[in-house]
Amino acid sequence: MSYGEPAAGAVESGPPGGGASSERLSLGVAARLSRYLQVLTQAKKMGKETISSQELSDYTHVNSTQIRRDLSGFGKFGKRGVGYNVEALVSQIRKILRTAGQHNIALIGAGHLGKAIASSEIFADHGFRVVAIFDNDRAKVGSQVGAQAVRHIADLRQVVEDEDIVVGVLAVPNQAAQGLADELVDAGVKIIFNYSESLLDVPPEVTVHTSSPAVDLLYALYFYLT
Amino acid sequence: MSYGEPAAGAVESGPPGGGASSERLSLGVAARLSRYLQVLTQAKKMGKETISSQELSDYTHVNSTQIRRDLSGFGKFGKRGVGYNVEALVSQIRKILRTAGQHNIALIGAGHLGKAIASSEIFADHGFRVVAIFDNDRAKVGSQVGAQAVRHIADLRQVVEDEDIVVGVLAVPNQAAQGLADELVDAGVKIIFNYSESLLDVPPEVTVHTSSPAVDLLYALYFYLT
DNA sequence: TAGATTGTTAATCGATTAACAATC
DNA sequence: TAGATTGTTAATCGATTAACAATC
Numbered sequence: 001m002s003y004g005e006p007a008a009g010a011v012e013s014g015p016p017g018g019g020a021s022s023e024r025l026s027l028g029v030a031a032r033l034s035r036y037l038q039v040l041t042q043a044k045k046m047g048k049e050t051i052s053s054q055e056l057s058d059y060t061h062v063n064s065t066q067i068r069r070d071l072s073g074f075g076k077f078g079k080r081g082v083g084y085n086v087e088a089l090v091s092q093i094r095k096i097l098r099t100a101g102q103h104n105i106a107l108i109g110a111g112h113l114g115k116a117i118a119s120s121e122i123f124a125d126h127g128f129r130v131v132a133i134f135d136n137d138r139a140k141v142g143s144q145v146g147a148q149a150v151r152h153i154a155d156l157r158q159v160v161e162d163e164d165i166v167v168g169v170l171a172v173p174n175q176a177a178q179g180l181a182d183e184l185v186d187a188g189v190k191i192i193f194n195y196s197e198s199l200l201d202v203p204p205e206v207t208v209h210t211s212s213p214a215v216d217l218l219y220a221l222y223f224y225l226t
Numbered sequence: 227m228s229y230g231e232p233a234a235g236a237v238e239s240g241p242p243g244g245g246a247s248s249e250r251l252s253l254g255v256a257a258r259l260s261r262y263l264q265v266l267t268q269a270k271k272m273g274k275e276t277i278s279s280q281e282l283s284d285y286t287h288v289n290s291t292q293i294r295r296d297l298s299g300f301g302k303f304g305k306r307g308v309g310y311n312v313e314a315l316v317s318q319i320r321k322i323l324r325t326a327g328q329h330n331i332a333l334i335g336a337g338h339l340g341k342a343i344a345s346s347e348i349f350a351d352h353g354f355r356v357v358a359i360f361d362n363d364r365a366k367v368g369s370q371v372g373a374q375a376v377r378h379i380a381d382l383r384q385v386v387e388d389e390d391i392v393v394g395v396l397a398v399p400n401q402a403a404q405g406l407a408d409e410l411v412d413a414g415v416k417i418i419f420n421y422s423e424s425l426l427d428v429p430p431e432v433t434v435h436t437s438s439p440a441v442d443l444l445y446a447l448y449f450y451l452t
Numbered sequence: 453t454a455g456a457t458t459g460t461t462a463a464t465c466g467a468t469t470a471a472c473a474a475t476c
Numbered sequence: 477t478a479g480a481t482t483g484t485t486a487a488t489c490g491a492t493t494a495a496c497a498a499t500c
Binding site: 030040063065066069079080081082 | 483490491492493494495499500
């Protein structure tokens with residue numbers, strides 16, 4: 001309930017080699033670094049070699065001074081007059097976020113949304129691999145979605161254990177969401193990404209993130225209308 | 227580039243009737259109010275009549291004092307010892323955000339993601355109505371998705387004008403995103419909700435919001451791993 | 453060199469929180 | 477009444493920003 005005590009950024013920052021800096025990032029810094037990473041990943045794909053803090057600012061809506069400040073807390077990654085090397089910055093931020101590796105995720109729901117997620121690169125680009133897709137509709141079990149065959153939800157526990165899965169993505173109708181969240185919790189998943197609108201009740205050791213496009217839109221609209 | 231000057235919350239707050247308070251909300255307040263609204267909307271659906279700031283805190287991860295503070299800036303909406311009336315609070319926040327009305331949106335892309343969006347209530351619950359679905363694949367034009375028949379992208383400009391559309395939702399593959407964003411801009415849309423990973427370049431009067439589930443996951447994972 | 457952009461300082465402002473009286 | 481929860485104060489902390497020297 002109270003993370004975020006440690007001061008932002010300014011960690012002694014071990015040698016570039018990859019020191020495990022012990023301080024936990026503040027919520028704000030971690031969130032912003034994640035956003036920079038998304039833009040950088042995409043910029044890299046587009047063949048961009050360097051990027052300035054101003055360009056990053058244009059895409060993330062974070063003030064450019066803030067960006068330079070966030071980054072300079074961990075080392076001198078930029079080149080004055082030039083900007084930041086995209087590829088180098090991607091690996092630096094991955095190192096800082098300690099999410100450089102691959103993470104296996106389970107996808108629940110093989111409907112339109114599940115198929116959209118499975119066939120998109122949105123997770124793969126960030127080191128998340130959908131290793132299994134589940135549905136509770138036996139009619140869908142066995143059909144191919146993306147690179148995976150749909151499995152029945154009864155197999156969930158075993159797969160979570162075998163594949164060391166920490167993250168479950170819920171892409172199911174509202175009325176099914178709580179029940180399937182319970183199954184994810186029982187199976188040992190620690191982070192649930194909820195694409196339904198249901199308010200999910202889970203034990204304290206499990207974190208729920210609810211996707212809320214409509215909320216983002218309301219917010220954007222407010223600033224358009226005023 | 228620099229909104230957010232006006233002080234948060236504390237507006238004189240006209241009579242509950244619905245005074246147009248002239249101050250613009252700060253970015254933070256507007257974002258949090260939108261999140262409260264989502265939880266309240268769902269709580270209302272589940273038949274909940276009152277809700278405490280602590281319950282709102284559990285679902286939004288916003289500190290309960292912060293919530294009470296945000297709300298009390300606009301009036302005394304709660305009852306001590308009881309909490310907030312869900313239905314009343316929904317309409318108060320809608321009034322504060324001045325998004326009480328209906329807003330028409332155009333959906334671009336009739337693939338899996340487009341279908342998932344069109345058939346979900348996630349936008350409808352917040353007063354957004356998908357009034358048209360477009361695709362550039364003539365094979366899909368005319369097919370039924372949700373309540374709408376798919377139209378060809380060539381009709382976009384006319385529909386945006388006729389239906390007074392401000393928001394366009396892009397649910398298309400990365401490589402098509404920039405081209406279709408250009409079409410949305412040409413047609414007069416002011417807010418683009420981008421479900422692709424592309425970095426979109428648009429003129430300054432248009433706002434892009436990019437959906438980033440992987441970023442949210444990275445962020446959640448950081449706090450799980452540390 | 454001239455232009456661009458980083459890294460960093462210092463000042464300001466808003467967000468966050470604990471605590472508690474008020475009151476349902 | 478007793479318990480719960482709001483509304484509000486006061487203090488602290490982090491985020492934000494402008495400005496500019498350093499330097500590519």
